[in-house]
Amino acid sequence: MLHHIGAAGGVAAVAGAMQSMGWFGAAHAATLEPMPGNLGNGRSVIVLGAGFAGLVAAYELEQRGFSVTLLEARGRVGGKAWTVRDGDTIKMQGEADQVARFSEGLYFNAGPARLPSFHQGVLGYAKRFGVPLEVEVNSSRSAYLVGKNGRKLRMRTAINDMRGHVSELLAKAVNQGALDQALSVDEKAQLLPFLKAYGDLEGEYEFKGTTRSGLRTSPGAGVSSFETAGAPVPLSELLANEQIAMMGFEDNLYMQATMFQPVGGMDQISVGIERNLQQRAVLNADVRRIRQSASGVDIAYIDTGTGTARTLKADYCVCTIPFPVLAGIDANFSKPVASAIAGVVYEDSNKVAFEAPRFWEQDQIYGGLTFVGGETSLIWYPSWGLHGERGMILGCYSSGPPGKAFAQRPLTEQIAMARAAIESVHPGHGDECSAPLVVNWRKVPYSLGPWPNWTPGARGRGEHAATDTPAFRLLNQPDGRIVFASAALSQTPGWQEGALASAHASVAAIVRQMAERSVTERSPRAAAA
C-alpha cells in the first residue's frame, strides 16, 4: 500500500492472481504462463508479419509445439523496429528513395529507440536471446528548453530555478498561515525544512539562486576562482518559455531513468528472436489474399523476390499486419471486423536524422533531448559512441497534429527545418549536419503509420489516447480462426511492450479456441462411441 511499486509489482501481482485463473488470462504479463510444450502438436499457424508482435507470437507458438510459418512482406524482420545502416534504402510512398550514407558504426533507429526499465517483457527477450543492451540517456541536465523567442534554458537551470521559486512561494504561503487548514501542525513543521532543501533556499526561505542550476564561476585550484551560483532566472521568464512543462518529460513513467537501447540498433532484439525460431521467417512474402473456412485459413502471397505466387494453409492465423495495410488486402473477414479494420485511424510520426561531428559534446551534452516545440518538436542526441568523431543526431521527432503538418511538406523542406532547429540551438553547426534521412511513417510501405489513435481528437491524462473503443474491443477478439495482434491492439500502441502483450494474448486466444473446438469436435465422436 505504501509504495505503488510500478509495473513490476503490478505484473507480479496480476501474474499471481492469474495462477488461480489458469494460463489463459495472463496475456498482458511480461511472460506467458507456463503451458505444456506439446500443446500445439499437430496444429499449424500462419503468422502474418515479422514485426515485434509477429516474432513474439511465432516464437511462443513454436515453444508450445505449434508448427508456425512466419510471413514477412519486407526483406527484413523487425517491422517498425527498423535500424537504418549505411547503404540501406528508405522507400516511402510518393517520395524519392533515400539511400543512407553513414560513417562507420553509425546507424539510425527510424522507429522505437528506447526501452523503459518496466518493460520487462522486451527486456526479458533481450536477455533470453543474449542481445546486449546499453543505457539510453533520455534526460540530460545539459540539454535545453527553447522558447519561441529563441531563448534557451538549460534543463538544469529550468528544473532547479523553477523548484527554487516554487519552494520559496510555498514557504511564504505556509509562513503566512495561508495553508493552515490544509496542513497539520506537524506537516507544517516538517514541510518548511524540506522546502529549504528541496528548493536550495537561504535564510528566511529565500531563493537567491543555486549551483544546481549551473555555475557562474567554476571551482578551480588554489584561490583563483571559487565556485559561485548565478542569479536565478526570474519566475516570469521561466513561465514564458513555451517548453517549460517539458522539464517534466523525464518523469513520464515511460521516459524515466534507467532506459536502454540494444547495442548496435533497436532491430537487434527482433533479429535475436528470429534467429531462435525453429522455422525461420519467410521474407519478401507480400500477402494478397486471406481466406478462412470452418476447417482452416488459406493465405496467398507473392514472393516479391522472384515474382512467384504461393499459397499456404494452416489451422489458425495470427495477423499482425497494420490495419491500414490490411484494409487493402482481399480477405473474407466478417463484415463488422472488415468495417472496424477500415476505420482505424493511424497517427503521424516523423524522424529526421543527420550525422555530424559531435559538436553537442563541446556543449557538454551527452545524450538526452532538447525540446524546441513546433513541427520538429525536439532534438535527440545519441547515447552511444561517446567521444567518437561523428555521431547521429535527430533534428526532428514529431507526431500528433504538428507531425501531420510536417509530413506533408516536401522532404527537402523537412530536412531544412530539422537543420534549422539544430542551428538555432547550436549556432554554426547546422551546416555540419550531413547525410540527412527522413522517415514519415505514414508513407512507409507495409506500415502506413506508426500507431493508431483509437480516439482521434481525444487524449487521456496519461501519454496514450484512450484505447477502449468498440473497434478496439472487436479487433481484440478472434474473427473465426484469425487472431489479430500488434501494439495497435494493446493499450500502449507506441511501444514494443504493447506488441509483446498483444502477441502473448494471441497465443492464449488460439489455445483457448483449440480447447473450445476440442470439446465441440470431440462431442460427435463421443456421441458416436
Place this chain on the structure above:
Amino acid sequence: MLHHIGAAGGVAAVAGAMQSMGWFGAAHAATLEPMPGNLGNGRSVIVLGAGFAGLVAAYELEQRGFSVTLLEARGRVGGKAWTVRDGDTIKMQGEADQVARFSEGLYFNAGPARLPSFHQGVLGYAKRFGVPLEVEVNSSRSAYLVGKNGRKLRMRTAINDMRGHVSELLAKAVNQGALDQALSVDEKAQLLPFLKAYGDLEGEYEFKGTTRSGLRTSPGAGVSSFETAGAPVPLSELLANEQIAMMGFEDNLYMQATMFQPVGGMDQISVGIERNLQQRAVLNADVRRIRQSASGVDIAYIDTGTGTARTLKADYCVCTIPFPVLAGIDANFSKPVASAIAGVVYEDSNKVAFEAPRFWEQDQIYGGLTFVGGETSLIWYPSWGLHGERGMILGCYSSGPPGKAFAQRPLTEQIAMARAAIESVHPGHGDECSAPLVVNWRKVPYSLGPWPNWTPGARGRGEHAATDTPAFRLLNQPDGRIVFASAALSQTPGWQEGALASAHASVAAIVRQMAERSVTERSPRAAAA
C-alpha cells in the same frame, strides 16, 4: 545572462579572459593555456606521487620540454583512482589483508567511480588517450529512499507524489490570493496551468495520484487491465521519511545526468595518461627524505621491491603526496609550511563491496542509488554488465561523521552492517552477497584519507566544505622549489577534476618560478659582462 550555462560556459569565459593575462593564470581551466613545447628544455622536475594530480603534472611538464621523473610509492599508478580486480590485495593499517575474489569481468572502484559532464578536464584526458567511457547511471527512478522505520519509497513515487502535493498546495495558496503580493497578475495566470502539468493535478488543482509514481495496474493488450495510478502517498508520510531530501541528490551539480565511468574501471584514465609519458612512472618508490637548497631538490627513496635506497636530484619538485603521509616524511620545508602540512585534517570515507547475482534487476533497478542513511548511507548498484549473471553492489558508501564511526568498527561488523542494509531493502538477498571487500580510506597506506576537510565542523551550502583557509592558501604557494599539488589543494577535494586543476596550477607555478629566476640569475652575469 539568461542561462547560467554551468561550468563549460564558466571555463570558456574565464579561459577567454585568461588569454589577455597570458598563460600563467589559467590553471583552473580544463586545459592549460598553450606554452612553447621547449619551455622546460634543460630543466628537470621530480613529481612525487602518480595519483591523478601527479600523472597530469608529469604529462603536462613533459609536453613542455621538462625532464620529468615520476615516483610512486605503490606498485600501481592512479592513487585513489583505485580499481580492485580479482586477485588484488587490499592492505589497510591495523587490519588483516583482504584479497579480492571476484567472478570474471567484475571490479570494484574503491575510490572515485563517476565523472560529471562538466568535468571537462578529466573527460578531455580520457578522450585524448582513447580511454572508452560508458554511462554511469547515478539516478534510477526504481531505487528507494528508506526511512528509519524500514519503509521504502520508490524514488519515482517520492519525487512525483511530493511534486504533486507541493503543486496542489501552492495552487491552493495562489487561488486563495495568498500570494497576490508576490506574484504579478501575469505570473499568476501562467503559474496555475504550469502547476497543473508540473504536479499532474486534476480538475480544480487537486492531486489524486499520478502514473509517474508507478502503476497500480499495468497496461496490457486487449481490455484485460487498463493502466491506473495508485493513490498518492500522503504528504505526512513522505515528509516522515528521513531520506526524503535525497530525492534531490540527482540535482546536485556534481551528480547530474549525464555521468560517466571508464569502461573496465576508473583507473583506466590514470593508466592511459601514464602510458603516454615519455619517461614512465617509477613504481614502488617510497619517498623517505625531501631536501631542497637554493640550487635544486634532492629526493631519497627506497625501492620497496628490492629494498635498495636511491637518491635523485632535480631543479624542481611537484609534491602530490597526501598531507597526512607527507607529515611523516623527513623534509626541510619552511616552518609555516611544515606546520600547515601537519595540521591538515582528513575526512573518512568507506566503501563495502560485494558481488552477487543481479537480484536488483528483478526489482527493475539498473544502476543508481538507494539511500538508507545511517553509517552505511547508501546502496550503489552497478551501471555495467546489465543482464549479466553477477554484478558488483556497494552496501555502504559513507563519509563525514557517520563514516568516521563506521570505520572504527571491526571489518566483520562493517561487512555485516552493509549486508544488513542490502537485506533490509532487498529481503532474502543479503546472503547472496559474497566476496565482501572493505575500504576505509583513512587506513589505506600512502593515502591515509580520501580528502581533507579544510574547515572541520563547517560545511558550505554546496557540496564541499569551504576550502579558503590560511593553510589552504599557504600550501597553494610553492615552498621554494617545491610546489604542492593534489585534489586536496583544489576547491573540490573529492574529485579528480580538482586534482587536475591543481596539477595544471603546479605547472604554471614552476614556469612562473623559472621566469622569475631567469631574471634574477641573469642579472649578475649581465653585470659581469
